Amino acid sequence: MNEAEKKDYLERYKKKKQNGEYFWPDTIAKDAVVSLGIFVLLICLAVFVGVPNEPPANPSDASYIPRPEWYFLWAFQLLKYFPGKLEGIAILGLGAAIVVGLFGLPFFDRNPKRHPLNRLVATTVMTLIVVGLVFLTIQAVVSTPPQVEAIDLGADLASRVEAGGTLYQEHCAECHGADGEGAEITSSPGDFTDPLNSEDFLITRSRDTIFQVTNYGQPGLGMQALGLAYGGQLTDQEIRVIVDFIEAWYVSPEEEAAGPDLALIETPSYAQHVQPILDKRCASCHSRRLKGNYSVVDYNAVMTSGDNAPVIIAGDAANSILVQMLHGIKTDAGGQMPPARALRADQIQLIERWIDQGAQNN
Ligand code: HEC
Ligand code: HEC
Structure with missing residues (x-):
């Protein structure tokens, strides 16, 4: 700054000060109004628009791609250019350079002009920085594969079971x-x-x-x-709906009690009535596994x-070992069948009637 410039500057400064505004309260008041406006806007956005939650954090979900917020993406992208050990150096080095640069700014940029066109170096540097940030942010966005789409597998049990079934x-x-x-x-x-099942x-x-x-399977068993x-290939969410589907095979005692009354069936059919009961309640121990060498x-x-x-x-249900076991009577062949929970009374009655009528393959 030469003498003339300095004089000119001081004069303008004095003038501005005379008819100018005060920081307190004028500028503060303006700032307060704008801050309040932004604050209200944020509250409205939060209340009326909101941000959807991501799924709860899950350490075993390897499909999740962690991303920083959009305004940090440039830094995230920058680090990709510094592989391995260089990453640490880049983080510390860049951070230090920025801090030192800001500290030093008043010392090496002493240009009194304020119009951007009169501050070519500063303007160019700042433009380069902004362009760089935008470029890095765009790079980060396009070079990251999209999050594995959290497919909507339905909120209610019925649609989850359906998705799980597929x-x-x-x-x-x-x-x-x-x-x-x-x-x-x-x-x-x-x-x-x-x-x-x-x-x-x-x-x-x-x-x-x-x-x-x-x-994680049962590798030892195949x-x-x-x-x-x-x-x-399955995400956690997909496995969860498959589990919903599998669990739906379980019929609780309450649900089963609500089933149709089988005792009303006059002539039970093996294929239609007996086999389904055996499939459901006996097959787990009496098909591949042959407990007591008995197969159903x-x-x-x-x-x-x-x-x-x-x-x-x-023709003789009362003397059939199977029926006695269904009733929980101890026989030479063993105790109650199925061991955990006896069949419903009308199911037993149906099997008895079918045997008494000749135990035919009808
Ligand atoms: C390549 C064949 C194969 C595929 C595909 C497969 N499994 Fe299995 N699974 C097995 C074998 C073999 C076993 C262990 C032996 C057994 O259950 O008799 C097993 C065991 C299991 C068990 C443990 C059973 C127990 O008695 O504890 C569960 C639960 C299971 N599988 C669920 C699933 C689900 C759910 C899927 C599909 C998402 C699936 N499996 C796909 C072969 C397979
Ligand atoms: C959880 C496994 C399990 C289930 C389910 C089960 N059983 Fe058994 N069953 C056994 C075992 C174990 C034996 C061998 C005797 C014993 O240890 O009590 C057996 C033995 C039998 C025998 C005697 C076979 C013989 O000739 O010695 C009959 C009959 C039988 N079960 C019928 C049934 C019927 C019918 C059902 C379904 C309504 C059924 N079981 C369900 C485990 C089971």
């Missing part, structure tokens, strides 16, 4: 059967998976257990991990298998 057919049915009844394991022919499976496995088993975190896979097996065969005497 996923189950796609990813599980091949090895566990379309209805969870079990299927041959392709990698070891002759071996079958245990039914997932049986009551004793569903009662003894918590939702969490089924979730975990699906997530089921690879299916969760994304362990190299599979089909009519022939039901009539002829078992260590104490025949367990059904056609």
Whole structure:
């Protein structure tokens, strides 16, 4: 600044001061009004627009791509250009450079002019910085794959079970059967998976257990991990709806009690009435697994298998071991069947009637 400039500057300063505004209260009042306006705007945005929550944090979800807020994306992108150890140096170095630069600004930029066009160096540097920030932000946005779309799998149980059923057919049915009844394991022919739809499976496995088993599989037994975190294809959310679907196979005692009264059926049919009960309540222990060497896979097996065969005497329900076991009477063949929870009274009555009428394959 030469003498003339200095004089000119001081004069303008004096003039401005005479008819100018005061910081307090004038400027403060203006600032206060603007701040209040922005504050009200933010509150309105929060109340009327809001921000959707992301799903709760989940340390085992490897599909989640963590991103900083948009206004930090440039820094995030910048760090990508400093791989490995350089990253730490870049963070400290850049931070230090910015702080030192700001501290030094009054010393190395002593240009008294205020119009941007009269401050070429400062204007150019600032323009470069802004362009750089915008460029890095855009780079960060386009170079990051989109978050795995959190597909809407439905909020209510019915639609979750439906979505889970579709996923189950796609990813599980091949090895566990379309209805969870079990299927041959392709990698070891002759071996079958245990039914997932049986009551004793569903009662003894918590939702969490089924979730975990699906997530990281049972590698030793021939089921690879299916969760994304362990190299599979299913997100946590998808596994959760599959579990909803599997759990829906379980019929609680209350629900079952509400079923149609089977005792009213005059001539029970094996295929229509008896086999479904056996499938649901006995197959988990009496199909692939042959407890007591007894199998309920089909009519022939039901009539002829078992260590104490025949367990059904056609026309004589009272003396059939199977019926006695259904009633919980201790026999040479064992105790109550199924061991955990007896059949409903009318189901037992139906099986008795079917046996008394000749135990036919009708
Ligand atoms: C490649 C075949 C295969 C696929 C696909 C598969 N599993 Fe399995 N799964 C197995 C085998 C084998 C076992 C262990 C043996 C058994 O259950 O009899 C098993 C075991 C399980 C068990 C534990 C059973 C128990 O008795 O504790 C659950 C639960 C299970 N699978 C759920 C699923 C779900 C859910 C899916 C689909 C998302 C699925 N599996 C897909 C083969 C498979
Ligand atoms: C949780 C497993 C399990 C379920 C479910 C189950 N059983 Fe059994 N069952 C067994 C076992 C174990 C035995 C061997 C005897 C014993 O230890 O009590 C057996 C034995 C039998 C026997 C005697 C076979 C023989 O000749 O010695 C009959 C009959 C039988 N079960 C019928 C049924 C029927 C019918 C159902 C369904 C309504 C059923 N069980 C459900 C585990 C089960």
